[in-house]
Amino acid sequence: MPAAPATILFDGVCNLCNGFVQFIIRHDAAGRFRFAALQSAGGQALLTANGLVAPAEPETVLLVEDGQIYTHSTAVLRIARGLGGGWRGLAAVGGLLPRRWRDALYRFVARHRYRWFGRQQACMLPTPALAGRFL
Template identity: 70%
Template sequence: MPDSVPDTILFDGVCNLCNGFVQFVIRRDPAGHFRFAALQSDAGRALLLAHGLTPAAVVADPESVLLLSGGQLYSHSAAVLRIAEGLGGVWRVAGLGRVLPAAWRDAAYRFVARHRYRWFGRQESCMLPTPALKTRFL
C-alpha cells in the first residue's frame, strides 16, 4: 500500500459499530495509511458516485464499511479483511479468513450489518474528528 495514495475507508457515519471500527483502525494505523469518509458526507457520496454506486442504495444494502484501494472498491467481508491486512502485524492473520467461501463471509457480514443499529445503536449525526485527525477525514 503506497504511502502517497492512502486507502480510503467509507463508513456509516451514524453507526456506533462503524465509528468504533474507525477508532480501532486509527489507533492501529499511526502512520496514516488509511483515510476516512462517512457515507453521508459530500466526499463519501462523491466517491460512491464515481464508482457507480448511489449512496441510498449502499446504506440500504446494507453496507457499513467499504474500502477504496488502488482505484478498486471493496465491500462486505473483502473490505474488512483487506483493512485488517493493511494494519499489518498480528492483524494480517485476518487474511486467513479468505479460506472461507466469500458467500459465507458475506452472509455473516450482512447479518451483522442488518442488526448493527439495534445491537450497537446509532448517533443523530456523523462524528467530528479531532483537530489532530482532521487531515485523515475527507
C-alpha cells in the same frame, strides 16, 4: 513514490461503524487509511466519482484502494491486512472461509447493528488532530 492512502467509507451514524473507524485509527500508525462517512459530502463525492450512489440505509463498509472498490467481508479483510502485524495473519485466516459464508455473517451483523450497538443522530466529527484523515 508512496501509494495513495486507501479510503474507507462507513455509515457515519452507526455506533459499530464509528467504533471500527476508531479501532483502525488506533492501529494504523502509518496513516495508510483515510475515512469518509457515506452520508458526508466527501463520501458522496467519492461514490459519485466511482459511479456509485449511497443507499438510504448503508449496509456495508466500502474500501476504495488502488482504483478498486471492495465491500462487505472482503473490505474488512483487506483493511485488517493493511493494518499489518497480527491483523494481517487474522485476515489471512478469515480469507480461508468461503466469501459466501463471510458475507452472510457480515450481512447478519449489518442487519442488527443499530439494535445491538445503537446509532447517532449525526455523523461523528473528527478531532482537529484527525481531520486530515477524513474527506
